[in-house]
Amino acid sequence: MPILAVQMRRFFLAAATLAVALPHVAAAQTIDNVVTRPVGGDAEPLKKGRPAEGAQPSSGLGVLDRMGAKLPDLPPEKNYHGPVDDAYGAYQRGYYLTAMQLALPRAQLGDPSAQTLVAEMQYAGLGVRRDLKSSAFWYGKAAEGGDAAAMFKYALMLMAGEIVQRDKAKADDYMKKAADSGNSSAQFNWAQILTSDHPGQEGLKLALPYYEKSAEQGIADAQYAVAELYSTLPDLPEEKRRRTREWMARAARAGFDTAQVDLAVWLVNGQNGPRDFVRGFEWMQLAANRGNVVAQNKLAHLYIYALGTKPDPVEAAKWYVLSRRAGLPDPELEDFFLGIEDDQQKAGIDRANKFRRLP
Template sequence: MSLKQRLAARFSRSARLQYGVSLMESGDAKQGFALLSDVAAAGDPEAQYRVGRAYLDGTGVPPSLEEGARWLRLAAEAGRVDARFTLATLYTIGLPEGMEEGALSLSAKDAPPKRVPDFDKALHWARLAADAGSPDAQALLGYILTVGPEHLRDSTQARSWYEKSAAAGCSQGHLGLGLTFLNEARDDAGLQRAAEQLRFATRGNLGTALYLLGVLNEQGRGMPRDLAAAADYYRRGAERGVPAAQSRYGYMLLEGRGVGRDISRAETWLRRAALSGETEAAALLGDVYARGGDLPPNYLEASNWYRFAADRGHGPAARALGLLYLTGAGVHRDPAEAARWFRISTEAGDQAGMADLGNLVLTGVGTDEERRTLSARFERAANDGDLVGAFNFGVCLAEGVGTVRDERQAAQWMHRAADGVVNAQYWYGRMLIEGRGVEPNVKAGCEWMEKAAEAGMTDAQVVLAQLMITGAAVGGRDHARALELYLAAAERGHVGAMFSAGAIYGGGHDVPEDRVKARAWFKRAAERGNGLAQLMYGRYLVRGLGGPANSVEGREWLVRAQGQGVKDAVAELQRLSGEDQVMRAS
């Protein structure tokens, strides 16, 4: 006689139920489940609920959503409140398509079935449990009435159920009420009321509440701005698995906002968020790998994350991917593919992408017809008052792309666009300095160039720096200021600026010589393919300048520079070969 048969003969159904529960709780889940399933089959609602939960959790039995839902439905129909709440939750999340009709059949090779929410059934079971006084069910009912299909929505009822749930101390009820207040808030008082409910919700460690409090603290909405508190809330939300919190916490670690800067941890959290579908996190990951710095640059990885974000409509990421194709970093160099991503960036509303597309047209990408079409498009946008369109049309006129070359008109459109477009400030500044389409005016040109440089445009920073090095700038030579500009551009990834910063630090300029820094900047530029930097870094390694000597690695960099046609690299390698012969002869 089996254990179940012996117990059935000697004990009541209630006693067998309690014994089964004790077995489950003491660790003998398999035996406990067998006993509970026997009691459940006899029609006991509590046993049916526990068997359903065991199937859902995979406790004492292989997990089965279908079996779990079946037993929960039996318990719910018998009036079990917790079964009704759990069943409502399953319907809200969605049961596998076909399960309700008993048509669900999977083989090992089949893909997981699509989960289909059924808010009408969820509402039915949630209301029954809520009416019976379940705070969790009351919060769930409020949620269904808030976000369900239009025919079910009722904000007044939803708020009432949230209030009942919150009054009973349910964290989910506080969260629902906090979201309601947040949506209704029109001033700081409304935001403060929302924040109070969200704080109550964090007692249950609810990730969404933690994330929202992070946002309010970071933005200073309804409370003084507190970046340290924001970072802490984001961290706690991230640890609870909220992708948006993971993305924001990764960003704060990346920038050192409210928390110590930690690129490695930032990359970890951003990766988690991106893999959960957070587009902004994927774009930031692309930036991390493209910029290098604390982590070595990895342009292939950068291109993958930029593509991930761009495919989901992120305009700046599409532009960044276009720039990689334009330079051949991490991907094969393909100006046509770069133009395609610039167009996608433009369509997503990224003005910088539109400016880059206009610049790329100058290189001859596309057919004559495509260039004429693009020029006409820019002209229409310019005449409609679009400043980016004015800039791009100015570029077309300046270079005769898709239209007749007319530098005078180009300068007029550039001047108009310069009030709001950084690229136009740079172009108009150069036109004034060079006297293209306007009377030469170095002072005014430098002023426009300065505006573009202050806005972070690296090309403008580099041009200004070059003018200050040669003394052609209005104020004459200013090597210290030039170095500041080169460093600013270099930190933003301008490879030529990296080389120039190394050259200034290397000596011969009106700033203190620092060969350690020179070597570091030459290295960064060399790693990004700058031939002159490869020459200089090779020399520094061979001669032990600014750090330990390493003739083997130095030769490798000189060979790379030679491969790019740098003549001095050829002479340097010949000199080293001659020295080797002398040493062997001696």
């Protein structure tokens, strides 16, 4: 039985540990794939820093109107008729002492699910004193018993080599078994391992099925990886190619800011689908307000050239100042900033000083 949201979120730590040379995916927070200076004559609008041929200034937009539409109702929950696990029920309700009292005897008798629960509570110090070594012992026992969540967590411990002795071969074995058992975090991490151990397209093709399985279960990093690979890998079936933008949008809607930036660029440049300046602006604005430096830089360009919004030199100055302060220089935006009126510069700086990123 999985360990709830606490366990499922831990893949983010693993993803940071397992960053590999997957084009655009492993370097998700870099800015290398977003060019701000003019390049060749056939460059796309955001790469060139100027509007597309025939583009007209927008008359304005309503972000809430476009992005705040009511979502469809959730499907009704299905009645559960399987066995009830009282230990996990107590854990879910926050009764950690009760959960430990119920789970420990079962763990000592060799129940992998109970062993995983004991390990999780000891690892996090829930209801008991935090004990990493004892937690590792129980994760190891549960992994031996085939519990997918335990295999994933124990594999991370074996990779890190801090609580238990480092053992890459054993870690890889458990990570693959957890991935093949359906653990979405393990699927993402096993895909990362494959790309690391098999550089180039061979590793990407081996990893893609695991990224896809993880993406289907809602892991935003995996959804982003699938979108990037669908966009770049050759010889993919056309039905997959058609879903490229859909996967990027799912990662963006999940709050993955790099996906929001890339989706905005795709929409403005007409990549992997038709152009939509307004929606591109909306996604770029969202990522910028949440502190993404590349988005802040790009948003300045959109305000200058009225792509998806009305032209606004003060807002353009604000976003340029914020991105420059964060360490992203842009000679073209610097030329723009020095060319506007003094009062516009001051207003832009004042707005940048008052900026507070959204959560």
